[in-house]
Amino acid sequence: MSDALAQVFARTRSEGRAALIGYLPAGFPTAEQSVEIIRAMAEGGVDIVEVGLPYSDPLMDGPDIQSAVELALRGGTTTDTVLDVVRQVSESGITAVVMTYWNPIERYGVDRFAQRLLEAGGHGVITPDLTPEEAEPWITATASRGLDRIFLVAPSSSDSRIGQVAAVTSGFLYAASTMGVTGARTQVSSAAPELVRRAREQTDLPVCVGLGVSTGPQAAEVAGYADGVIVGSAFVRRILQAETPAEARDQVRALASELAGGVRAAQ
Amino acid sequence: MTLLDSPAGHFGPYGGRFVPEALTAALDELEAAFDAALVDPSFGLELTELERTYTGRPSPLTFARRFSAECGGARVYLKREDLNHTGSHKINNVLGQALLTRRMGKQRVIAETGAGQHGVATATAAALMGLECTVYMGEEDTRRQALNVARMRLLGAEVVPVTAGSRTLKDAINEAMRDWVTTVDRTHYVLGTVTGPAPFPRMVRHFHEVIGREARTQILEVEGRLPDAVVACVGGGSNAIGLFSAFLDDPEVLVRGYEAGGDGVETGRHASRFATGSPGVLHGTRTYVMQDEWGQTMPSHSISAGLDYPGVGPEHAWLHDTGRAVYEPVNDAEAMAAFELLCRTEGIIPAIETAHGLAGAMRLGRELGPDAVIIVNLSGRGDKDVSTAAEWFGLASAGADSSGGRT
Numbered sequence A: 001m002s003d004a005l006a007q008v009f010a011r012t013r014s015e016g017r018a019a020l021i022g023y024l025p026a027g028f029p030t031a032e033q034s035v036e037i038i039r040a041m042a043e044g045g046v047d048i049v050e051v052g053l054p055y056s057d058p059l060m061d062g063p064d065i066q067s068a069v070e071l072a073l074r075g076g077t078t079t080d081t082v083l084d085v086v087r088q089v090s091e092s093g094i095t096a097v098v099m100t101y102w103n104p105i106e107r108y109g110v111d112r113f114a115q116r117l118l119e120a121g122g123h124g125v126i127t128p129d130l131t132p133e134e135a136e137p138w139i140t141a142t143a144s145r146g147l148d149r150i151f152l153v154a155p156s157s158s159d160s161r162i163g164q165v166a167a168v169t170s171g172f173l174y175a176a177s178t179m180g181v182t183g184a185r186t187q188v189s190s191a192a193p194e195l196v197r198r199a200r201e202q203t204d205l206p207v208c209v210g211l212g213v214s215t216g217p218q219a220a221e222v223a224g225y226a227d228g229v230i231v232g233s234a235f236v237r238r239i240l241q242a243e244t245p246a247e248a249r250d251q252v253r254a255l256a257s258e259l260a261g262g263v264r265a266a267q
Numbered sequence B: 001m002t003l004l005d006s007p008a009g010h011f012g013p014y015g016g017r018f019v020p021e022a023l024t025a026a027l028d029e030l031e032a033a034f035d036a037a038l039v040d041p042s043f044g045l046e047l048t049e050l051e052r053t054y055t056g057r058p059s060p061l062t063f064a065r066r067f068s069a070e071c072g073g074a075r076v077y078l079k080r081e082d083l084n085h086t087g088s089h090k091i092n093n094v095l096g097q098a099l100l101t102r103r104m105g106k107q108r109v110i111a112e113t114g115a116g117q118h119g120v121a122t123a124t125a126a127a128l129m130g131l132e133c134t135v136y137m138g139e140e141d142t143r144r145q146a147l148n149v150a151r152m153r154l155l156g157a158e159v160v161p162v163t164a165g166s167r168t169l170k171d172a173i174n175e176a177m178r179d180w181v182t183t184v185d186r187t188h189y190v191l192g193t194v195t196g197p198a199p200f201p202r203m204v205r206h207f208h209e210v211i212g213r214e215a216r217t218q219i220l221e222v223e224g225r226l227p228d229a230v231v232a233c234v235g236g237g238s239n240a241i242g243l244f245s246a247f248l249d250d251p252e253v254l255v256r257g258y259e260a261g262g263d264g265v266e267t268g269r270h271a272s273r274f275a276t277g278s279p280g281v282l283h284g285t286r287t288y289v290m291q292d293e294w295g296q297t298m299p300s301h302s303i304s305a306g307l308d309y310p311g312v313g314p315e316h317a318w319l320h321d322t323g324r325a326v327y328e329p330v331n332d333a334e335a336m337a338a339f340e341l342l343c344r345t346e347g348i349i350p351a352i353e354t355a356h357g358l359a360g361a362m363r364l365g366r367e368l369g370p371d372a373v374i375i376v377n378l379s380g381r382g383d384k385d386v387s388t389a390a391e392w393f394g395l396a397s398a399g400a401d402s403s404g405g406r407t
């Protein structure tokens, strides 16, 4: 496991709080602006960033992230752009992982992608459509380089399945709070606490909850039972609604500090 | 055959499951229900009875005498899936999956559709079995297959036009997957072809094997021997695998699939996965995909909505790599020429998808010569394509008929 993620969770635990994890697709709205927005996220209090790799068929994403990645792809974002965004934000001292559908990694070359990510300063990859059954080459490529492999569990996952997924996961386990696609929701699913409880019976990994978190109070609620709170669509929506790049950064920074307040307010 | 060496759910290096974890439990449940049904005689009996009394099986094998003359004199037989209830092979798979839906205790089905034939078949089975039904269809396809949109709505289904991406079949599958992941506890996704995550490719193939089984018996009856070749159009590949399946173990039978060449492979506007694609992952399975150097899916193009798809079933990928089957592109123009020819020589209006297979038979017949026996899967009828064809042939005007008499 990469030391970086372990250190983040050691620190947040010592502070008696959950980690805040923010997602942004690279190249959205442009490559340069996505770097600046990620820096604003970190300034606002995000502990780990997920740099999204835009993909043509985002079948696990709701309308906000679909629009964002479409824009990024139209702007010419490629896998190399993503790696370069990772490099730039890592150089600013930000702890970054990549979130991507599987095909772009396979196409880039599994070993080559892992190597370039390591060189760019990234610490791991979240792979929402890679199942442990298909992951052998990926496990080899990441294990030899100390990159974290973050797999997902869902409310429908059986206990034994959670154990199976956790066995190949490192860094943290991503618990999808709800059966559904990404997107801000007015309520975080009631299935989430139960899923986290079941996950803890199977693993000692930090368990982070994503899907549907968009406000400080929601972050506080989730931070009450999870090791990390993952927020994506809410950031993307603020950027989509912003009139200028400066406004986008300000909005993102403001949301990040609201959420950072939330993870510190949890009981 | 070769499948013996592959791990479960795979065809050589192809197939498998690349899906969000939220779907794993549903796919496991489906696989268990399917495997239990396979060994339950009552399931087979119920399906066979539906095929006989509802679909109208067995479908005939028609000797196409006048059409054969245009195929280098090879003896061309048409496996008449167009005569099935709802007008295509798609009903074979849908009835099987609808029975499984009931067995799993789910009340709702969803489907993607390109040409609309799979959507119509799903809406039909839903009506028959009292299930709710939602069909996702690319907006571009709702326009070019408007007749089928009306049919689905008449049958009580909700049709959702998909405006994302290229607004065709690929995007309809994305949207159906998004629905499924949200509603999976009460919804079954009736995938319409032999692609997607395991167990779909194996299961959909199973429900279409009836095509090949019947065709084999029928050709042995009329010709007293196996055909020299079996031919089909290949979108996702369901009608093709249904016919091919009965002949794969007979090495003397040539197996030929025809994919959409669109404006021509050289123009980049086509759906020729084998001619231009490479192995990748799309819609939950590893297979040949039209993709750019970064693994982004490339848009496909075809006059035929049902073949307008940048991926293909994983078993076809394996049949291609092993050389057991050969796949070639057929351009829009070549397909439409075959379409017209079948109308005028046999009095059968085929689906434009099917016309690609017919064009393939013409090519192959000329290659094999007059002693050859060829079976073409006539996968569907062309009512849905009348306006596209009228536009193509310039027949839309109400003026005097100048297009000549019989050919």
Ligand SMILES: Cc1ncc(COP(=O)(O)O)c(C=O)c1O
Pocket (backbone or CB within 6 Å): B088, B089, B114, B115, B116, B117, B118, B192, B193, B194, B233, B234, B235, B236, B237, B238, B239, B240, B305, B306, B307, B351, B353, B354, B379, B380, B381
């Ligand atoms: C009549 C007909 N033939 C063929 C196809 C292509 O599908 P497949 O390759 O799965 O048979 C379709 C799909 O819509 C169809 O309607």
